[in-house]
Amino acid sequence: MSTRLNLILCTGIQGLNIGSWFPVGRHRGSGPLHWGCDHDHIGSEENRCVRRRTRLRAPVFRKEESEENSGAGAWSPSRSTYLFVWEGKTTSSICWEGSLVNCVEDADRCGPAADTLVCYQKGISSIAEFSDMQRGEAGRPATSTQGKKTEQQNAKLMYPGAQVDFQTRKWWISFRAKRFSAETLSVNETDCILDLETDCSFSTNSRVVMAEHGSSLLASLEERESPSVWFLATLLVSFVTVISCGWVWSSTKGKERYSGLPPGDLGLPFFGDTIQYVNAYYNMSVKNYVGKKIARYGSPIFKAKLMGHMTVFMDAPEGSKLMFNRRNDEKLIQGYWPESTLKLVGSNVLSSQNGAAYRCHKRHMMSHFLGQNVVPRYLVRIEERSVEYIQRYWLDGTIDGSVLETQNQLMIHTFGLIADLCLTLTDTNEAEKLRPTFEVWEKGLMALPINLPGTDYYRSLKARAEILNYFDTYVQRRKQELKDGTASPTQDYLSVMLTNPDDSGHFYTDEEIKTNILHLIHGGANTVSSTLTMAVCKIAEHTEVYDQLVAEHTAIMERKGDAQPLTIEDVRSMKYSWMVLQETLRVYPSLPGIFREATTTFEYNGYTIPKGWKLLCTAAQSFQNPELVEDPERFDPSRFERGNFSPHVFFPFGGGVRLCPGYELAKITMLVFLHHFLKNLHWTLTDPDEKVVYHFSPGTLKGIPIRITRVKAF
Numbered sequence: 001m002s003t004r005l006n007l008i009l010c011t012g013i014q015g016l017n018i019g020s021w022f023p024v025g026r027h028r029g030s031g032p033l034h035w036g037c038d039h040d041h042i043g044s045e046e047n048r049c050v051r052r053r054t055r056l057r058a059p060v061f062r063k064e065e066s067e068e069n070s071g072a073g074a075w076s077p078s079r080s081t082y083l084f085v086w087e088g089k090t091t092s093s094i095c096w097e098g099s100l101v102n103c104v105e106d107a108d109r110c111g112p113a114a115d116t117l118v119c120y121q122k123g124i125s126s127i128a129e130f131s132d133m134q135r136g137e138a139g140r141p142a143t144s145t146q147g148k149k150t151e152q153q154n155a156k157l158m159y160p161g162a163q164v165d166f167q168t169r170k171w172w173i174s175f176r177a178k179r180f181s182a183e184t185l186s187v188n189e190t191d192c193i194l195d196l197e198t199d200c201s202f203s204t205n206s207r208v209v210m211a212e213h214g215s216s217l218l219a220s221l222e223e224r225e226s227p228s229v230w231f232l233a234t235l236l237v238s239f240v241t242v243i244s245c246g247w248v249w250s251s252t253k254g255k256e257r258y259s260g261l262p263p264g265d266l267g268l269p270f271f272g273d274t275i276q277y278v279n280a281y282y283n284m285s286v287k288n289y290v291g292k293k294i295a296r297y298g299s300p301i302f303k304a305k306l307m308g309h310m311t312v313f314m315d316a317p318e319g320s321k322l323m324f325n326r327r328n329d330e331k332l333i334q335g336y337w338p339e340s341t342l343k344l345v346g347s348n349v350l351s352s353q354n355g356a357a358y359r360c361h362k363r364h365m366m367s368h369f370l371g372q373n374v375v376p377r378y379l380v381r382i383e384e385r386s387v388e389y390i391q392r393y394w395l396d397g398t399i400d401g402s403v404l405e406t407q408n409q410l411m412i413h414t415f416g417l418i419a420d421l422c423l424t425l426t427d428t429n430e431a432e433k434l435r436p437t438f439e440v441w442e443k444g445l446m447a448l449p450i451n452l453p454g455t456d457y458y459r460s461l462k463a464r465a466e467i468l469n470y471f472d473t474y475v476q477r478r479k480q481e482l483k484d485g486t487a488s489p490t491q492d493y494l495s496v497m498l499t500n501p502d503d504s505g506h507f508y509t510d511e512e513i514k515t516n517i518l519h520l521i522h523g524g525a526n527t528v529s530s531t532l533t534m535a536v537c538k539i540a541e542h543t544e545v546y547d548q549l550v551a552e553h554t555a556i557m558e559r560k561g562d563a564q565p566l567t568i569e570d571v572r573s574m575k576y577s578w579m580v581l582q583e584t585l586r587v588y589p590s591l592p593g594i595f596r597e598a599t600t601t602f603e604y605n606g607y608t609i610p611k612g613w614k615l616l617c618t619a620a621q622s623f624q625n626p627e628l629v630e631d632p633e634r635f636d637p638s639r640f641e642r643g644n645f646s647p648h649v650f651f652p653f654g655g656g657v658r659l660c661p662g663y664e665l666a667k668i669t670m671l672v673f674l675h676h677f678l679k680n681l682h683w684t685l686t687d688p689d690e691k692v693v694y695h696f697s698p699g700t701l702k703g704i705p706i707r708i709t710r711v712k713a714f
């Protein structure tokens with residue numbers, strides 16, 4: 001048993017990401033292990049690239065004895081600390097970081113002459129497994145698997161003097177509990193500290209001191225840090241106890257106070273069914289999730305817990321009948337958004353409001369911006385933008401056979417268009433500059449509401465402030481232009497909001513206007529672009545649909561002549577095209593569920609719905625329910641010709657009081673786009689089996705790439 005332990009303590013090195021597993025160092029002879037990092041390039045772009053490769057192809061780095069023994073290159077995005085230990089000529093090591101659990105030395109080769117050290121991430125459960133992986137990826141075995149020993153045996157072999165309890169991960173926990181620094185450790189002069197917090201250039205500026213007798217340091221680490229293991233354990237036990245008590249309390253509370261609640265179990269404390277539902281939502285299998293529950297409880301109305309809230313799932317038509325009945329609004333139910341989402345969206349946007357304020361706002365929006373009589377005003381603008389967009393993004397610089405990604409491309413169009421209608425933001429390049437910030441904001445809507453630096457939610461709040469700031473320049477400028485008479489009071493949403501008071505004579509504040517613009521762009525751009533994207537996909541899959549569409553649009557062209565702009569009558573005559581878009585929405589609804597909150601305790605279909613409980617009507621289930629929709633698996637636009645669906649069965653734009661105000665705008669935008677797209681292009685899918693998932697709306701990870709061929713206008 002050697003007592004010669006050498007230690008290097010590295011405190012957080014910024015900007016370096018381990019994410020996966022640590023690279024494998026390989027060392028011959030004495031001295032420390034070199035952690036696959038070129039010291040001269042820590043933090044550099046070059047090194048980042050190398051590191052990415054390292055994850056895949058270990059061991060990439062190898063330092064020979066002759067090279068400078070400058071210690072370990074460790075890295076951490078979160079400025080964590082790593083401790084590397086080696087013993088005499090035997091290189092061994094421990095590292096800690098997040099999910100990285102430990103390092104294991106291949107027992108067979110542990111010896112003075114040559115050591116191989118491997119580190120692996122939690123999840124790889126054995127050395128053999130790791131070796132297999134390594135062999136597969138590096139193309140040759142990096143560790144011998146002969147005479148495999150257990151982790152514990154290896155640990156003992158590796159750290160006999162240090163008494164590292166490898167299996168219990170004592171050190172790992174200690175390490176995470178308290179960040180070590182030179183001060184907290186009160187290390188000896190001879191101990192080795194690499195402080196790369198401020199200086200990433202390891203070889204030139206860092207202090208590197210070799211420890212000759214590091215075992216005392218190791219012992220002192222154990223002594224100092226053990227209590228925090230207990231502290232953490234106590235904390236964990238207390239947390240579990242509190243949660244369990246809360247769970248028991250909340251699950252018995254409902255039973256005590258209400259009888260006749262819908263069937264259903266509450267699942268995990270707080271989370272309940274959140275994970276299953278979010279998973280089903282993302283994978284577009286809400287109908288399976290709901291279907292299974294319905295089968296289990298024998299009722300289309302059942303309860304579950306989502307993010308700590310008691311939620312009553314109501315399959316359509318039961319749910320839609322309750323939610324879309326105008327008489328129920330406010331009396332029984334109201335719109336609902338979680339508090340954390342309200343912070344991101346704004347409490348004064350239309351869909352966050354309830355009661356008189358909501359009705360007044362919606363009337364204003366419909367009569368001045370989105371109503372059936374107003375939207376045709378934008379037709380010329382919508383058509384001009386579509387033509388310009390197709391020319392610039394699909395025709396210029398492309399040749400027959402070019403492959404373009406539909407999803408993102410179409411988002412450019414719809415985002416630009418709605419931003420234009422809201423603010424007269426005519427410059428597509430400027431709109432494109434705004435979009436990344438928008439995406440950061442949108443990400444927060446799906447994130448856990450943890451407002452701490454580094455979280456999506458935190459970033460989203462910051463992005464929101466940035467966007468509103470940007471809108472503010474438009475608001476202030478427009479006020480002046482309206483005064484000067486250089487802007488029209490009807491040119492866009494901004495103008496109509498500034499010039500038209502609501503029913504009670506109240507003019508909207510700048511804050512109200514800005515947040516509603518944010519909301520409209522979000523609500524409009526995603527839904528329209530995803531519907532068009534999925535339509536492009538479906539049309540490519542069904543040549544008979546494509547042929548019928550071409551026939552419809554050829555007839556329009558022949559009737560009016562190619563060069564003439566579309567009239568609203570032309571658009572209204574695109575009946576088959578509208579059926580195609582509706583069928584697309586049936587298969588891929590933009591919003592797979594509609595949320596409400598019970599404003600009072602009431603009885604519905606024999607069940608008690610307590611006040612404050614949330615209600616969720618799942619669209620996807622009814623749109624594709626074989627009992628309600630004939631042959632639901634088939635993409636068949638003509639089903640809309642054969643019979644009208646009940647608005648309680650098919651409601652892609654919602655219904656009742658909260659029917660989507662953007663319905664008319666969405667319809668015209670999509671039809672005009674389809675007309676010009678069909679006029680210029682034929683397309684095929686390059687990846688027909690791409691899996692469709694929901695992010696905010698349906699899409700695929702590759703974004704539905706299509707191979708285009710130009711066509712002569714019909």
Ligand code: HEM
Binds near residue numbers: 527528
């Ligand atoms: C294919 C396109 C679209 C689809 C499928 C769609 C779908 C929906 C649905 C289902 C709702 C109801 C949500 C609920 O009841 O809680 C809704 C509401 C809403 N939509 Fe759309 N939408 C589309 C386009 C648009 C556009 C273009 C705009 C505006 C530019 C827009 C703005 C809104 C707003 C402001 C609400 C909230 C209405 C309220 O709370 O009264 N939507 N949309």
